[in-house]
Amino acid sequence: MTICSTRWTTGILTIGALTASPLSGAMAVAPSATAAYTEQCNSNQVTSVGVTPGYSITRPAYQSGVDRTANCWMDYGSAGKGAEWLQFSLNSCYGFRLATDGVFGSATRSALASAQGQENITADGQYGTQSSQYLKFPRYREITGDRSGCESIN
Template sequence: MQKLQRLRAKAGATAGLMLLSGLGLGLGIATAAPAAAYAGWCNDGYASNVKTISSVTYTAYLPGYNGNADCYMNPGAESKSVAMLQRSLNVCYGRSLDVDGIFGNATKNALIYAQGKENISADGGYGTQSRKNLKWEYTRGGSFRCVRL
């Protein structure tokens, strides 16, 4: 009888914690940020980032949503933003993707490879964590460098 009561108490406590977590209330339980934190799906827009390396200014063109780099992509996406990601995966991580702007299995696998190299969540989806931790192709004229933001 006591065993059954303990099980019921644990189940009740777990349900209560899940309810509080879902409401975002205390107890130090972390919940995932909503997708709304992103500007939107990376589309044909782009965002640029400028860096000075050894007194030479380079520019990287990053996937973007109407000029905002805080966007996301997953398999199934088709846009110039996907092509920008594919090019950097080829140049900076030695992948051999067709730069066609289609986020298919090959792009997902290349992204998983790069995410693993950078010790971040290797889920094959592109978002803030990938943008901030992957190396990007920074260009100036005909020369380039692969560096993180």
């Protein structure tokens, strides 16, 4: 009995020491979910990469000066042209009736989570890499600019 309880106590002390050791020194902190992104989406970007030849899609993007990247994020409380384009896209491609006011509120979050679920990606109501790649966005014919349905880059 003494041997078993000694082993059990030693095991608990070992686990406690391993758990406490990272806390005693410098603490490693995981980067936030948005750390991998350039910035909050504030514009939109036209791309034909990954889209049916002869067509392009327009999706939310971050713009700084003349440079734009689709590597951006949005979440509840975000506001601006990126949120407005997301709302327009959700209305156009998924049939929602969101106000296109550029304010990422609870209705936009719910609609985004629903669209994410339809595309079988993480349905968290936050816009990021998966949403940028897998959600459908308005598609345009490159020669005429005519709207032609919706498409994702995947």
